[in-house]
Amino acid sequence: MLDILGRTHDHLSANDIFVALHPSYPHLGLTTVYRTLDLLANLDLVIRFDFGDGRSRFELAEKVKGDRHHHHLICTGCRKIIDYRDFHDKEMELIEATQKKLARRYRFKISNHLMQFFGLCEQCAKRK
Numbered sequence: 001m002l003d004i005l006g007r008t009h010d011h012l013s014a015n016d017i018f019v020a021l022h023p024s025y026p027h028l029g030l031t032t033v034y035r036t037l038d039l040l041a042n043l044d045l046v047i048r049f050d051f052g053d054g055r056s057r058f059e060l061a062e063k064v065k066g067d068r069h070h071h072h073l074i075c076t077g078c079r080k081i082i083d084y085r086d087f088h089d090k091e092m093e094l095i096e097a098t099q100k101k102l103a104r105r106y107r108f109k110i111s112n113h114l115m116q117f118f119g120l121c122e123q124c125a126k127r128k
């Protein structure tokens with residue numbers, strides 16, 4: 001499962017992973033896939049996303065993948081997900097300052113965050 005998530009740049013649903021595993025592991029059920037993904041998410045090896053379509057997507061944790069931190073642009077028209085790493089200069093500053101402030105105010109040790117922007121991609125915006 002980690003291997004499949006490690007090889008793709010897509011954000012896969014449990015069902016996508018089930019389909020990808022099926023040829024090699026025909027006896028593996030969808031329930032097992034869900035349960036294993038839950039387990040991996042609890043271990044922080046896998047990150048669970050909700051892109052607003054009621055379907056959880058999974059991505060290998062950046063530290064596991066050796067990947068740089070990224071944020072998401074999500075098209076609500078075609079469900080395309082753009083990963084971006086070319087942060088705006090102020091973006092990281094703002095996030096770090098916000099995290100620091102929240103940590104202090106709520107005595108909360110922040111380990112990670114997700115940043116997702118919803119909207120329309122270029123193609124979908126043109127179609128409207």
Ligand SMILES: [Zn+2]
Nearest residue numbers: 069070071115
């Ligand atoms: Zn971030």
Ligand SMILES: [Zn+2]
Nearest residue numbers: 075078121124
């Ligand atoms: Zn789109």
Ligand SMILES: [Zn+2]
Nearest residue numbers: 059070072083
């Ligand atoms: Zn991503």
